[in-house]
Amino acid sequence: MISVAAELSATLGRAFAAEGLAAHFGQVTLSDRPDLCQFQCNGALAAAKAAKANPRDIAGRIAARLKEDARFSRIEIAGPGFINMDLTDAALAGFLEDRGEAPPNGKTALIDFGGYNIAKPLHVGHLRSSIIGDCLQRLYRANGWRVISDVHVGDWGLQMGQLISEIGLREIAPIYFDAAFDGPYPEVSPVTMEDLEEIYPAASAACKTDPARLELARRATVDLQDGRPGYRALWQHFVDVSQVGLSRETQSLGVSFNYWRGESSVHDLVAPMLEDLKARGFADISEGALVMPVAEDGDKKPMPPLMLVKSEGGLLYGTTDLATIIERVRDFDPDLILYVVDQRQHLHFEQVFRAARKAELTGKAVLEHAGFGTMNGPDGKPFKTRAGGVMKLYDLIAMATVQANSRLAEQGLGGDYAAEEKAEIARQVGLAAIKFADLSNHRITDYIFDLERFSKFEGKTGPYLQYAAVRIQSILRKAEAEGHDVGIPAIHSPEERALALQLLSQADVMIAAEAKRAPNILCDYAFELARKFSRFYGEHHIMSETDLALRGQRLGTCARTLAVLREILALLGIEVPERM
């Protein structure tokens, strides 16, 4: 897949260079005024500013150098010095023939998302991290990156101590608390995932109201982290039962990870890291705790230090985050570590990143927090169940499936399909509604979750895009059944030209989405592609076309559009049913 804009940028860049100007001024983009031209270059204005020259004059000299390039059908200077360009239909069709994949770029990105916790079922708070992170990993891979995704399970903090102490208090499994017992411990977990889901909130609530109870949890946490055998054994059971439950949920979401490492996996790195930081004078005791100052010269705002060890000896998530950077640099040597985590943790990441850079722990990696806003209910507050509790992901997906089912029924679709296929379509449509809605909003802003709106087949929704793809599949199926040949796309009309330009901007869009870590750019593109196809489809009847060559070309356009649409939807994690 090549980028037409990049090709033209190179051409214009050479022209700028030949005029003694910097080549980067030659940057060409798809026109934002399609009524005026297909491609534009605004570099003459910037170049004129730098060279203190007349922009129209520079634009004219560049344009003169392009006159001999047969790919252009029109080059025009407009306004203060915009260079407007159109390509010939032959040139556009020629670009359309290339369909390669992005070659490996030799870089590694580690994407940290999910952030699930032991003993807690996934809830809507995990939804955005999962969906956005998964989209980014698919996109980065498609763009040639080597991607390592890691869910970074929360399995090492105070919650573990809360669970352990609660189980101790309830005397569910005394053997793990018997200091005299020297094993081996039972192989079967004394608690199920369901037990943990009940025990954790109870323990958490008790700790909130009772300082003595909290102290007990803290002690248990420290003992666990210090390696008390019974606690470790019990903890291992938590991890095992939770992982079964969690991976079942990510499967139903269609999200996957290369690694299911947890905070605990870096525990052995923590002590040496702390020694090292102390030895090099980066960390000091303050009010009984070990902290690392991360304020920098020139800070306009106060920057609290990163806390590494609590006064009672417990570790914090900043400690494990820092150690995890060491682990990741050691194991994968990434060029980029991307944290797809709630925007509310931004300050925390700022502290961790500063600490990592200050102590030179990052290797060649750039650290970046790709934060996201919250998913809110109709009242603008974080999404809750009707009862006011936290909405579980499982229930949310079920709601979306029900909604999709009734929409499909409303439209009288799939009436004669087998129940199994209908259920599968509803599942795919429901998930598409959720994912597209989530991804099409700008990552950093909050958005209001409105299932009814997201599930509509009209407008900018996941189901609409699935419908668009299914409709093209239907045409191609019919063409195949009638023995029609699928040819190579050609351009004979404004609708075909607009569609071709849209198809050709795929690479640029994928690069832009990568650079900004912004899935909504992909969503806009997919929607616009579907719309341009609909326009083409409305103007040109395909199956009844008697000119066989023309019919073949149009079928080729259909096939090509479908391929690109499916690719983009796949990046979004959205499946396309065979039929609806």
Add this chain to the structure above:
RNA sequence: GCGCUCGUAGCUCAGCUGGAUAGAGCAUCAGACUACGAAUCUGAGGGCCGGGAGUUCGAAUCUCUCCGAGCGCGCCA
């Protein structure tokens, strides 16, 4: 108090490394099927881009300031 992220059409949102007439979807109104899936398409109306000031040939975009919202701010994660 300090900081972060925002404030764009009636509603939900794009656009923000400065560029031409600020765009979608929904809703409203007016059109288009004896044809491939009308779940669609075409067109119209609808905007002091929160207010003010500054930088610039040019500001929704950059800077400052004020107003408003959400969220953070060393022993939770």
